[in-house]
Amino acid sequence: MHKHPGSGRRIVWWSLGLVVVLLMLGPTSLAKNAAGQVVAVVSFSPIADMVRNVGGDQVEVVLAVPNGQNMHFFEPAATVLARLAGDADVFFINGLNLEFAQRPLYESALGERPDLRVVNLAHSVLIFRAELEGLGRAEFRRSPLRPLNPAFDELFLGPVDNTDPHAFLDPENGIAYVKMIRDVLSEIDPENASSYAANAETYIAQIEAVDQQIAALMATIPPELRRIATTGEGFNYMAARYGISLEGELFDTLNLGVTTDPSPQALANVARQIRALGIPAIFREFTIDAAITEAVARAAGLTKVGTLSEVLLPSPEWDTYLEYLLANARVVVETLTGRPVS
Template sequence: MRRRSLLTGMLAPLALQPTHGWAAGISAIASFSILADMVRRIGDGLVSVISLVPPDADVHMYQPTGADSRALTAAALLVENGLGLEGWIARLGEAADFRAVLVVASNGVTPRMMREGSETSLDPHAWQDPRNGVIYARDIAEGLAKADPTHAETWRANAAAFIAEIERTDAWIAQQFAPIPPAARRIITTHDAFGYYGDRYGVSFLAAEGISTDAEPSAKGIAALVAQIRREKVRDVFLENMTDPRITRMLARETGAKVSGPLYSDALSKPDGPAPDYLTMLRYNTSWFIRALRPV
């Protein structure tokens, strides 16, 4: 569930002070690499950004370090996703002498609910729908305006330019799916990170793991997935950059499907990889999906 309430009480407007270990400009911390990229885009050289969870790493299961706590103490802005993604961040806020402006980037997003067994929980992966990316960009720009009001107009103008690009990317993705019959739009992934993307483009995603990576998939769940892959003659099962590949490989062995990907779900690639920023990530994943769904 939402954990930001623990942090919210600790926030006070920031005093702009010199800090340690940062490059020029105001200092921002993002909980994970996708948000860090958005802050960098909107900050455009005037904000130095640290991502707590590095590229290719799992944001669900992250263990904050002492260095994270020190960085948070020195930061002017903390950007987190919210929707229960960063269960570890309240603990970090308690450890740090936290004075930064807090942005919960998903504020204003209509959350998607997920059933996992008998439980219903929030799906945190809202950034996978570019229309939510637009909301994130606006929230980040407003957070920057609070942290550094002297550049408020710059943040808003940079966000507007970024949003125009997000909207072009969204239109491009919709165009890629247009020739594929809705009933054929089925993708098998490792963990359930593409629900918002699926809702946006009419794709059903099936995953061995739930919306978090912290629970082992059940034997029953795997058996059902194997049966479905065989029945529907699914050709590809996808790896993700930040999840354990073993289940995907096992599904492929059991069904004869091909191991494809990796998809970039909850983390960007390193700068020299195929998905070093948010918009490239959306396009890269889409290219994989289209390749898997194209009629043979």
Template sequence: MTLVKSLYAGIATASFVLAALPAAAEDDVKIVASFSILGDMVEEVVGDLATVTTIVGPDADAHVYQPSVADARAVAQADIIFVNGLGFETWSDTLISESGTEATVHVATAGITPVKVDGMTDPHAWNSLSNGVIYVTNVAAAMKEAMPEHAGEITANADAYIAELEALDAETKSKLADLPANRRTVVTAHDAFGYLADAYGLTFLAPVGIATEAEPSAKDLAVLIDQLKAEGAAALFVENITSPALVQQISEETGIVIGGRLFSDALSERGGPATSYLTMFQHNLGTLLDALAHETAS
């Protein structure tokens, strides 16, 4: 039996089990968010007014994720589902449709102007804090429609959260503004930081495209290495969701120092440096500044 058939056979079983369970309390609103960064945003907005379940958890790669029967069960039971959209969750449409859920589905990136990378839409819109404000605004609007009796609390939560995001956005722009032109080009494993580059005046190069499952050809990798040898880069960065091997190879062949680890598509596990969207961005900002503010490349 294929993985897909196995999963959806499991969904059918899960649906049978769910039918036998007692009905949940009317006010027990169940929310599903597709991945950890979005789940954290939703939790900030709803507080303790609802239960939030995240499909793709910390340090996991949503690009290559394979949903489980437990995920199908959570989706089937959900009242509200939030997805990133922009082609990020290639598995979500099938999961949602096959689960039989009656939940309303909301795209958190609605209203965001997409960035294109090599002609493809970059789905990593959260890597600009001004876009993060749009995510939160969209989540709050959906939740106030679903829970009008709690509209005041949801508005207050969202407003306080947005104020934090806007303050960090201003801090990020201020701190990165002083970097000289020759300290603004960096290399990561895959193209996850196009929105950050546009928002804060940096250039990100990557041997792999938007999706982490892609493999760079030997020719493309050689072209990038030759470009870096000729033009240089301020630093290389590994990512929490990808193997560091490719970045380590580039470092060895170019002499450019690895400047640390960035969180691109997922939060860190509990106890890590990026357990929320805010702390993720603060960690990434600090890591970038530590590497870019000093001449670390050989």
């Protein structure tokens, strides 16, 4: 489970030459596919949608973990790993340990591609502001890992391995990801750099518009309701961006990433803490059994229970990065206020 003790959410963006770390395992060469497109393998769905929007028709996006799949358990298909080991031109990952479940398979594929550029987006472009007067990092308790090759630690974790990886849930951070994607694609495919720049400019404007729309929605939540409990701590950045206090660690004792059947006593303990803190609503990640949060809500005397997602879902209101940001915000507002949001 991830731990984010402060209100870290904002980014500091430096120019590509100063700080962006493009992690490479040797020299690169641009292969492209039979259609003349750059082949970009992408670790998970929000980033894949960003790459599609920036790359347009010039980039083939190969998604490793499809929409609606749990990043903590899903294993990429052999066809994806074959592209990674074969004709991929670039591999975009979030980094900061988000890909821990897939990492052993990626290590094997990357071992056959010493020339492949791997871009760790999160640690390459983000510094999180923990306090107004200083810079800090959003920490989390590392999940148990299978035996891994330490030679890949810097690639998949980054130089700081205790940073909450879910930065993309803050649109400002999403914009930083888009800028990084634009610059990487432009560097490896300079002939289409102007197209990538134009696409990124359009897409950034769309993200900014969605950010403003979400802020307006969140502003309708009364102050006394702006505190929530979640089954995980992946929504800290969204909460911090829009002034919501989030208690994600309350469910840690249930070990929901390991067990699907917590004891009644454990559920009752969580419910007692929620009552004591006066939290008005509980939100579960879509991968968590609804019966668990419903049981806690009943024991805590709550009727406000919602479902959020850290990944894109295969439905019209959740299948793009922009829709996904809006959909999560609508769930928060509708659950807390009891009013439908159009």
